[in-house]
Amino acid sequence: MKAVTWQGKRDVRVDTVPDPRIEQPTDAVIRVTSSGLCGSDLHLYEVLTPFMTPGDILGHEPIGIVEEVGSEVTGLKPGDRVVVPFQISCxxxxxxxxGLQTQCETTQVTGEGMGAALFGYTRLYGAVPGAQAEYLRVPQAQYGPIKxxxxxxxxxxxxxxxxxxTAWQAVAYADVPAGGTLAVLGLGPIGDMxxxxxxxxxxxxxxGIDLVPERLERARRRGVETYDLRSFDDEKALVHAIRDExxxxxxxxxxxAVGTEAHGSAVARLAQQASTMLPRMLSGPLAERFSVDRLAALHTAIELVRRGGTLSLTGVYGxxxxxxxxxxxxxxxxxxRMGQANVRRWSDDIMPYLTDEDPLGVDDFATHRLPLSEAPHAYEMFQCKQDGAIKILMRP
Structure with a gap:
């Protein structure tokens, strides 16, 4: 099959790899019909390269059709249409x-001291082959896939x-009181949603706060009061402007909703870049210490929220x-409150919003739909914020 593989820093390719197969009785194999390109995939593209191995298959946002199921998977059958959560839980x-599926004790990557295994996301999370591919093996398929x-x-x-x-959990964790106010730092796909x-x-x-014009305009069209970071001399000016409201x-x-991609410490950025050029034995520990410590957005959030208020962190930090x-x-x-989203905890709550009326605007949420063969271009375009790219779906 064809799949998007990681080959090095800013180097992803569409290669031919072996087809997945049933390995455990709780497995399923699906034929992927669409797979998203996520902001956290960009971490693998550049920052988290010390934890990657050439040939790793990327991606963790699939929808598709069940092709085959293991003997212990009773709730699915070939032909069923499913969405597969990005984490693997039992x-x-x-x-x-x-309700903490990202901490699943069956799939925890205990050797790395991490939580539940994830599709397509480094050895820290199990090095499970990902979903930017024609087919995907789904472990724990007796529970994970959503029909x-x-x-x-x-x-x-x-x-x-x-x-x-992820966006739903961010809002739930924010615990905005009825009729209350919320600020969202970062209007990429998660912040926008x-x-x-x-x-x-x-x-x-x-x-909504960002510095990319297309993101600001997109949020503004849906009733968000937007603030362009480029219009303020510093963080304090932004904070005062929102406090006045x-x-x-x-x-x-x-x-x-910024996390790793925040602009901040020049020293940290230099350390991140250096870690990608060191031997693997040295680069991993250095990356764990410095790779995502640019806390500019988090410091802004702490300054901005009212006394007695709540911070919800959904941008990835480490x-x-x-x-x-x-x-x-x-x-x-x-x-x-913080953490990766517990997909199955929230999926039943979200379903009523995926109606014909489409109150969340999912039908036109993607800005780009590309064939899987154009994955290298998609990654570059998303990383460089070219052509108004906010959410990209790829189709095998």
């Missing part, structure tokens, strides 16, 4: 039963794999180099 362990109806185009449901539950969900769930005012307090909650302003967090009595 559905019956302590963590899954508690969806025949008929509507892939765009209607494909975002259940990642974008929708979080704004839509927050408005649909009753937030009175949503403030919230009785001088700041918004009730702030979602940081590393240990930059300290947090613990005195400010304590003094402002800020609540903070």
């Amino acid at each position: 559905g019956h362990c302590f963590m899954c039963a508690g 969806i109806p025949e008929g509507p185009a892939d765009d209607r449901f494909v975002y259940l794999s990642d974008v929708l539950p 979080a704004c839509r969900i927050a408005r649909a769930r009753g937030a009175e005012r949503v403030f 919230t009785d001088g307090r700041g918004p009730d909650a702030v979602i940081d 590393g240990t180099a930059d300290p947090l302003p613990m005195l400010t967090l304590f003094d402002k009595q800020i609540q903070m």
Whole structure:
């Protein structure tokens, strides 16, 4: 089959690789009909290269048709149409039963000290072959795949794999009071969808902050009050502008949907780049310490949220180099929640929004739809924010 493989920093290729097959009785194999390109895929494209191996198959946002199932998969049959969550979870362990599927005790990558295995996402998360491919082996298929109806185009449901539950959890964790205010830092796919969900769930005012014109205009069209970072001399000016709109307090909650891609420490960026050029034995520890410690967006969120408010972190962070302003967090009595989305925890809540009325605008959420053969161009375009690329779907 054809699949998108990682070959090195900023080097992805469409190669011919062996077809997946049933390896465990809880496996299924699906024929992928669409697969998304996620912002976190860009971390693999450049920043997290020390944790990659040439030939790794990328991608974790698939929708497709079941081709084959293992003997212990009773809820699916060949021909079923399914969305596959980006994490692999069993559905019956302590963590899954508690709605924490990203901590699944059956698939935890304990050797790396990490949570549940993920599709297409480095050895830290199990090095499981990913979904930017013609076919995908799905472990724990007795639980993970979400059956969806025949008929509507892939765009209607494909975002259940990642974008929708990630944005939904960000809003749920933000815990915006009825009629309250929310600021969203970063209007990429997750930040954009979080704004839509927050408005649909009753937030009175949503403030969206970014510096990419196409992202700002897209959010503005859906009733978000947008702020262009380029219009402010510094972070404090932005914070004061939004405080002026919230009785001088700041918004009730702030979602940081930026994470790794935030602009910040030049020293950290230099360390990230250096780590990609070192031997693997040295580059991994260096990357773990410095690869994602640029905390500019998080510091802005802490400054912006009102006292007693809530921070919801959905942008991916890691590393240990930059300290947090613990005195400010304590003094402002800020609540903070974070983590990768627990897809199956939220999928039933999201389904009623995927109706013909399309209140979240999923049908036209993708800005680009490309054949899988153009994956290298898609990655470059998304990384460089060219041609208004905000969300890209690829089709084998």
